[in-house]
Amino acid sequence: NAGVIQTPRHKVTGKGQEATLWCEPISGHSAVFWYRQTIVQGLEFLTYFRNQAPIDDSGMPKERFSAQMPNQSHSTLKIQSTQPQDSAVYLCASSLGGNTGQLYFGEGSKLTVL
Amino acid sequence: AQSVTQPDARVTVSEGASLQLRCKYSYFGTPYLFWYVQYPRQGLQLLLKYYPGDPVVQGVNGFEAEFSKSNSSFHLRKASVHWSDWAVYFCAVKGTGSKLSFGKGAKLTVSP
Numbered sequence: 001n002a003g004v005i006q007t008p009r010h011k012v013t014g015k016g017q018e019a020t021l022w023c024e025p026i027s028g029h030s031a032v033f034w035y036r037q038t039i040v041q042g043l044e045f046l047t048y049f050r051n052q053a054p055i056d057d058s059g060m061p062k063e064r065f066s067a068q069m070p071n072q073s074h075s076t077l078k079i080q081s082t083q084p085q086d087s088a089v090y091l092c093a094s095s096l097g098g099n100t101g102q103l104y105f106g107e108g109s110k111l112t113v114l
Numbered sequence: 115a116q117s118v119t120q121p122d123a124r125v126t127v128s129e130g131a132s133l134q135l136r137c138k139y140s141y142f143g144t145p146y147l148f149w150y151v152q153y154p155r156q157g158l159q160l161l162l163k164y165y166p167g168d169p170v171v172q173g174v175n176g177f178e179a180e181f182s183k184s185n186s187s188f189h190l191r192k193a194s195v196h197w198s199d200w201a202v203y204f205c206a207v208k209g210t211g212s213k214l215s216f217g218k219g220a221k222l223t224v225s226p
Contacts, residue, residue: 042218043204056213101146101208105157
């Protein structure tokens with residue numbers, strides 16, 4: 001069974017450019033989570049979908065960040081006008097039911113903003 | 115609000131020695147608690163989970179953790195560390211919602 005697939009694994013953007021990160025959850029999993037990982041802040045929750053519907057986006061920066069889940073097989077995280085402080089590893093995870101706490105993580109997308 | 119504190123950011127133990135990684139949680143109520151492990155260049159993997167019940171839970175590769183409501187703790191233990199345990203360990207708490215709140219992690223180094 002394939003795990004959670006994230007693409008690209010590495011992305012370098014210039015300041016002010018847009019970055020789109022993709023996540024393919026495990027087939028049959030109904031919940032998708034996005035986290036951001038940095039050395040300083042650790043793992044920060046960004047947003048969560050269940051059955052493609054946005055449930056909790058309390059961790060999303062109000063400006064420039066958006067997430068979508070147009071179908072059950074993929075989710076995207078878009079960052080507009082990227083800034084150096086957006087540099088991080090963005091982790092996607094999926095879960096069978098969303099409420100168990102048992103998450104299956106992808107390997108992450110490392111974003112570097114120059 | 116829920117949160118987790120891992121007081122030891124870096125831990126070094128000798129191979130074969132015992133290990134304890136500390137985790138203190140903050141949550142008003144009975145939480146679900148987890149330990150995840152991140153091996154080099156890999157995603158996080160679930161090591162073990164606590165759902166209300168037996169306070170001692172067993173995980174993979176000989177790891178176990180003990181929940182204490184009175185101490186608000188969920189410490190991770192292993193009797194004999196192997197070099198392959200070299201990784202970063204994250205404690206996490208889930209309250210009534212679905213999101214997990216993670217600690218900042220403890221980087222374990224295993225010396226020969």
